[in-house]
Amino acid sequence: MEAVVFLATAAGLIAVGAFGIAGSRNLVRILISLEVMFNGALLALLTAARVAGTPGYGGLLALFSIGMAAAEVGVAVAIAILAFRVFGDVDVEKMSSLKG
């Protein structure tokens, strides 16, 4: 089995996630698109570790990455909640200042 299937899937996920981030104005939708990119990057990492002959270290790095992604989602959701309280909306176009 060639690695091209995994690499194409990873590159596709990153591209679709980037499209979602660039075209969205809603903070929660941007966060979800960011998670799509994260999945693509994780798949690329594990494929590269497998091909390079260091699967153990790649798997360990992926474990820590998933844990940090969970913490990052918590922080991002908290920012979205606080932004809604301050600005009354989660449209990033309206968040032009840090007042509040």
Add this chain to the structure above:
Amino acid sequence: MFPSEGLAILAGATALAAAVAVVRARQLVYATLGLGVIGIANSALFMLLGYQFLALFNIAVYVGAVVTFLLFTVILFPKVPAPRPEVTMLSAGAAAAVFTLIFATLYAIYGSAEVTPSPVFEKYASMIASDYWVPFIIVTVALVATIIEAFALIVKYEEV
């Protein structure tokens, strides 16, 4: 074509279709559910790469906790407009350029290699305890900070 290669193509196509559904969904709830499908398809790809433990860990932690947390957030969040990104020539071209750049780079380095779905038997627990305990502590502190931040949000909401 070997069965594992067919499964890899199927899982990859599922992940990409779910990713497009996530970005183009009208409702954020369906976008979050699509993220769960991506997580499960990714876990299938992890299995085919030989990372059985990581696949189950991904389902339990990422799909079971992170995506569920996002789903509850989207459900309980006040209804605000969430227009989906429009597909224009510029945006589609930029996405195609990102895909071409990343795929070409990855393929140049790893594309010609063969991947055998042999399981990875590394002992993660002993590796973490012996060599990688500092990153483990950092991840633990980050997760604890997230819990504390959630409590802080609740307290602030009650004060208001």
